[in-house]
Amino acid sequence: MEKFTTLTGVAAPMPLVNIDTDMIIPKQFLKTIQRSGLGKNLFDEMRYDDQGREIPDFVLNQPAYRNAKILIAGDNFGCGSSREHAPWALADFGIRAIISTSFADIFYNNCFKNGMLPIVLPQDQVDVLMEDARKGENARIAIDLESQTVTSADGHEFHFDIHPFTKHCLLNGLDDIGLTLEKVSTIDAFEKQASQARPWV
Amino acid sequence: MPKTLYDKIWDAHLVHEDADGTALLYIDRHLVHEVTSPQAFEGLRMAGRKVRAPEKTIAVPDHNVPTTPDREHGIENEESRIQVEALDSNAREFGVHYYPVNDVRQGIVHIVGPEQGWTLPGMTVVCGDSHTATHGAFGALAHGIGTSEVEHVLATQTLIQKKSKNMKVEITGSLPPGVTAKDITLSVIGATGTAGGTGHVIEYCGQAIEELSMEGRMTVCNMAIEGGARAGLIAPDEKTFAYVKGRPHAPKGAQWEAALEWWKTLKSDEGAHWDKVVTLKAEDIAPVVTWGTSPEDVLPITDVVPDPESFSGGKVEAARRALDYMGLKAGTRLKDIEIDTVFIGSCTNGRIEDLRAAAEILKGRKIAVKRAMIVPGSGLVRAQAEEEGLAQIFIDAGFEWRLAGCSMCLAMNPDQLAPGERCAATSNRNFEGRQGRGGRTHLMSPAMAAAAAVTGRLTDIREMMAETA
Ligand code: SF4
Numbered sequence: 001m002e003k004f005t006t007l008t009g010v011a012a013p014m015p016l017v018n019i020d021t022d023m024i025i026p027k028q029f030l031k032t033i034q035r036s037g038l039g040k041n042l043f044d045e046m047r048y049d050d051q052g053r054e055i056p057d058f059v060l061n062q063p064a065y066r067n068a069k070i071l072i073a074g075d076n077f078g079c080g081s082s083r084e085h086a087p088w089a090l091a092d093f094g095i096r097a098i099i100s101t102s103f104a105d106i107f108y109n110n111c112f113k114n115g116m117l118p119i120v121l122p123q124d125q126v127d128v129l130m131e132d133a134r135k136g137e138n139a140r141i142a143i144d145l146e147s148q149t150v151t152s153a154d155g156h157e158f159h160f161d162i163h164p165f166t167k168h169c170l171l172n173g174l175d176d177i178g179l180t181l182e183k184v185s186t187i188d189a190f191e192k193q194a195s196q197a198r199p200w201v
Numbered sequence: 202m203p204k205t206l207y208d209k210i211w212d213a214h215l216v217h218e219d220a221d222g223t224a225l226l227y228i229d230r231h232l233v234h235e236v237t238s239p240q241a242f243e244g245l246r247m248a249g250r251k252v253r254a255p256e257k258t259i260a261v262p263d264h265n266v267p268t269t270p271d272r273e274h275g276i277e278n279e280e281s282r283i284q285v286e287a288l289d290s291n292a293r294e295f296g297v298h299y300y301p302v303n304d305v306r307q308g309i310v311h312i313v314g315p316e317q318g319w320t321l322p323g324m325t326v327v328c329g330d331s332h333t334a335t336h337g338a339f340g341a342l343a344h345g346i347g348t349s350e351v352e353h354v355l356a357t358q359t360l361i362q363k364k365s366k367n368m369k370v371e372i373t374g375s376l377p378p379g380v381t382a383k384d385i386t387l388s389v390i391g392a393t394g395t396a397g398g399t400g401h402v403i404e405y406c407g408q409a410i411e412e413l414s415m416e417g418r419m420t421v422c423n424m425a426i427e428g429g430a431r432a433g434l435i436a437p438d439e440k441t442f443a444y445v446k447g448r449p450h451a452p453k454g455a456q457w458e459a460a461l462e463w464w465k466t467l468k469s470d471e472g473a474h475w476d477k478v479v480t481l482k483a484e485d486i487a488p489v490v491t492w493g494t495s496p497e498d499v500l501p502i503t504d505v506v507p508d509p510e511s512f513s514g515g516k517v518e519a520a521r522r523a524l525d526y527m528g529l530k531a532g533t534r535l536k537d538i539e540i541d542t543v544f545i546g547s548c549t550n551g552r553i554e555d556l557r558a559a560a561e562i563l564k565g566r567k568i569a570v571k572r573a574m575i576v577p578g579s580g581l582v583r584a585q586a587e588e589e590g591l592a593q594i595f596i597d598a599g600f601e602w603r604l605a606g607c608s609m610c611l612a613m614n615p616d617q618l619a620p621g622e623r624c625a626a627t628s629n630r631n632f633e634g635r636q637g638r639g640g641r642t643h644l645m646s647p648a649m650a651a652a653a654a655v656t657g658r659l660t661d662i663r664e665m666m667a668e669t670a
Binding site: 026045050079106110163164183200 | 213214216217219221222223225227229236237239240243248250257264265278280281283284287321323324329330331333344345346347348349350352353356357358359361363395396399400429430431452456457459460463495497514515516518519522611612613620630632633634635638
């Protein structure tokens with residue numbers, strides 16, 4: 001997994017609440033058997049018209065945001081399905097961090113498995129960053145995972161929380177499966193005991 | 202210390218816990234479908250790993266499969282076919298239980314699991330699918346996971362988890378006539394919002410929940426995810442045990458007795474701690490429909506389309522956008538909204554009881570919409586509906602009688618709405634484009650969807666019941 005340490009870049013503003021996974025990557029793109037290549041279809045139905053032409057108004061089609069690395073989003077971002085295609089599509093487009101007041105649970109977890117950082121901040125701080133994001137290329141937002149801070153374009157520093165284990169994995173690009181397999185004897189022991197306690201499982 | 206049901210299942214599956222609360226949880230059942238698993242199997246292959254517990258892993262294709270009777274001749278859409286073929290070969294290569302497309306037991310993964318007795322009380326159940334919450338109806342801790350986690354479970358039979366908070370949703374009293382499990386679950390989301398359960402596992406309880414059949418309980422838990430919760434749970438009782446008994450993979454003989462003894466302890470203790478409690482009175486719940494593009498956009502059928510300005514914060518803009526997308530004006534009576542298509546099916550409402558409820562309304566009536574389809578949740582549900590004579594009622598009314606699959610719930614197969622088409626649907630999501638680009642979805646119960654098919658508009662089922670009586 002790719003490491004996440006620091007990230008500085010343009011942030012795209014998406015103030016809409018309840019942006020769901022069907023919006024992030026519509027189902028017709030879930031038929032792939034690969035992880036890569038989904039960036040061009042990120043937000044497909046908001047981004048392109050029926051003929052497949054770009055809708056100029058849509059934020060990621062605007063010149064300032066074509067290389068956005070961060071999204072500032074409304075409440076409850078990523079609600080809906082468990083499709084990991086949502087973070088894959090965001091990452092493939094180049095978005096490595098998303099900042100909102102809240103995230104849907106499965107989406108939030110899926111981000112970390114892909115070296116991406118979802119950040120929860122209180123409303124007033126998200127508002128400040130949303131204003132920054134609206135300034136396009138004139139405002140860069142900086143994220144530092146080690147110190148758990150987001151710095152707005154004019155130097156306001158906001159602290160965010162992250163689970164220590166998740167942070168450790170992200171900073172070092174650690175693969176969960178490898179880590180868990182180090183505990184294989186513990187799993188073996190549990191399985192043995194459980195098969196006696198609940199043999200019908 | 203008194204424990205909740207969630208606490209008890211959690212404790213029984215805890216393999217390891219770090220000082221910082223990161224836990225490794227053992228997984229009893231891993232359900233797999235074709236859309237979220239190919240990358241996970243590929244990951245295993247690349248790392249030279251095996252499936253740790255193939256006997257606890259169950260695969261079935263459902264999202265992509267055509268539901269037309271000609272599907273035995275193969276899947277026309279190339280990408281869909283490749284995805285289903287990938288599941289086929291992965292299931293065989295890794296030796297997991299498998300129900301291929303043309304097996305009569307094939308169906309939507311969340312319907313097949315309980316039907317075959319794979320889902321049992323007190324288990325941990327995961328699937329790369331958010332509606333895994335359905336299995337919580339058995340008192341199993343069941344939730345959706347992403348593809349990286351699917352790979353993790355395949356390789357280790359465990360999942361890295363942090364414990365959620367405990368939330369209790371109590372529905373007191375009895376449901377009035379015409380009001381169903383679907384109305385309960387939608388009304389709860391209407392009351393708490395789509396983020397109301399975030400960070401929590403919900404236990405549904407109260408008289409109205411106890412009075413529901415297992416099918417109804419599955420409908421309630423299915424939509425826990427739409428309320429933002431990690432999982433929904435209902436404590437197992439005699440109804441649960443009766444449903445499970447005799448199913449192909451349920452325990453038998455002495456094992457059944459041992460299991461039963463443990464299952465009977467699976468309830469929240471008196472005095473257990475709840476981080477959040479929501480109580481609704483069953484008598485206050487009406488038949489509901491959704492008007493917008495989020496499952497929280499729900500109102501009693503007797504109401505009108507709301508004014509976006511009546512909301513606050515970011516919801517004002519979201520409601521404006523929703524009305525625009527749905528082609529609706531504030532103040533329109535919900536009962537005056539005309540529909541083109543009716544879809545009855547999905548893991549929310551594709552079980553036999555749902556079909557019976559629809560048939561009761563459709564008996565001797567004809568549809569007044571362009572298109573109406575019934576897609577049973579599994580091949581066995583389909584067979585049973587045919588045996589009970591329900592299929593003939595649907596066909597006589599003008600419905601298409603389909604084979605099992607997810608179908609127009611998410612329209613990954615050819616069953617899709619055209620842009621602007623309006624659908625009364627028994628599924629669980631009314632997101633923009635969910636049932637086809639530009640398609641407009643109103644969520645409701647099977648009886649309400651059947652009533653809408655007959656009148657051609659959103660309809661209060663209670664009025665139709667009065668007519669029938
Ligand atoms: S029926 Fe719909 S919600 Fe259920 S698993 Fe299939 S696509 Fe998902």
